[in-house]
Amino acid sequence: MPERLPRHTLVWLSAHAGWQADISAHEPRLVDWFAQGLPAIVARRAADDADPRLRLGVPLPPMEGKLRLALRVPLQDVLRTEAPPTLRAVLEGNLPVEWQHPLQALQTIAPARVFGAFAWQLLSHLPYVHARSDIDLLWQAGSAAQADRLVASLQAWETEYGRRVDGELWLADGGAVNWREFAGRSREVLVKRADGAALELREALFNAAGVAA
Template sequence: MHWHALRSDAPLQRHQLVRLKPASWSELLHARSDLAGEALLQGWADCGWPLIARRPLPGEAGGYALGLPLPPAAGKRRIAVNARHEDIDAVSSLPYLQETIHSAPAAWASSMDRLTMLAARHAIEARVFGSLAWQWLTGLTYLSPGSDLDVIWTLPPPGHIAPLLAELAEIETLAPMRLDGELIRADGSGVNWRELYAGSKELALKTPVDVQLCSYEAFVA
């Protein structure tokens, strides 16, 4: 993974990973009495573990909206914080699918190889989020027997979308896990691949700030 500094005028994209400075993280925790009992959070930044950019909560304004999920052993609680630009040490994208294969169950390997080749055939990126991404990023146990494989695909040219979705659905029929995820436009807005494959007339478009309905044509335009 490539980490880099965030420009002071740059917004964060959905799913972008963010490392906070340890001193800033400690300051954030001390200001939040509701997080005092979460022992795993105390050394989070010291370990170099990131947070992830999220949509702002209602009434939340200013700063950078970030979050992280605790692993199942720690209750799976979702932690939401708001950071300043000066708190951010570095940012990065989600890990590529092929980077995370060795952190996944062995039974997933064949399906993940097929998905990697699918991305290569369509000249798009396949990046992992969800439980597998957090397990790969932290080394903590996030995956359980019922976990999904969550993948973000960059949006291919319009003529490639239908074949990509058909191949993705075919791969899932043989996969030992459920395949979830989104196709993402260059602006960071995305739609669940299942909605696209089902041919839904109205799609739930997830943007950096909200969720709105849009047509297929509007999404791929």
Template sequence: MADPLERHAMVKPSAGAWTAVMARHPEFAENAIVEGWVRAGRPLIVRRPGCSDPAGKIPLGLPLPPSHGKRRIAVALDAGEIIECKPPPLLADAAAAAPSAWQDTIDRLIRLCPETRTFGSLAWQHLTGLPYLTDHSDLDLLWPARATAQASTLPLEIAGIAHLAPMRLDGEIICTAGGVQWRELTGADAEEVLVKGLSGVHSMTRAAFLAGGTP
């Protein structure tokens, strides 16, 4: 995988790479669901690097479902150990795994932005078939706002949907500079917002972010 991987990308390592991870981390291998994760065809998610991650490796995460303690497993792999990389699933594709009470909200979100993707509990339930969703789950979303006009209107349109939603809407609007939590973008143009990228977090004005500026 020569190109840098975007945060939230879903990847699959080779079977050999996962066997090596289990050998390096016997505490992970003791958990049957973790040990068999890759063999079952389940992905990992690209995350921001932490202080303990080796330089030059790709930081990945594996969130376990609530029935397994909701533990987050962190590993790091070489790029050559990854055999598949995909963006997080489209909300439209994951919708069938959502509770019936969520469906009206999901329909409105898809109409607002068909390219909306999901990366939290709904995504993992859709991708793995395991029970991630609970009565207290948020709906975690990514809105790829490629056009300036779309980016400037999205925050308030999302707010209108969130006001009536039976679940909390969480997630980021993605522009050129990275991702910003959507609620931060409902303030005034002069306010600074925190922009998250693969290499870290930086601040810039709301106006600059929505205009497609770079850090």
């Protein structure tokens, strides 16, 4: 297992009691959550964060106030990890009827991974998604041309279906940029990485990994 797990990685914890000692007394919901075999998600850490433990989050469903519970765990307490579920897996799950056709159309644009409400509803079988939900997706983008085509398709999808899609373009070097910010054509964009975030030149986003823009 790598020393640094990418943001949005799903993490299941072992039954080892070491990590439980770091849970605040006012967050017993976390103990119940993990006892049900549910995962947490890897969160971004600050660049100057000296704590070597993983920073994890558990977003609770709307019926529990949409609270995001946080904890730190040593890497050795991780039982297993997985990438976020695919959009295809979400489509095969229990979706509200009004979301079926829009998401089928979204699936035809490009393969994507899902985080946020739709992912957590699939994973937990708890009600996260409602009629006004946004869908949060992650797409691989290997070149500026590919990213431009994807952005144009997402904008057209929003116009046609009157819904909002949020998410990030994953870069080959492990960074990620919000697709709306990339669509804004500013000279610099905010790139998020496992150990922080910083503004970077748009023209250099795909050159870092030797990919022509």
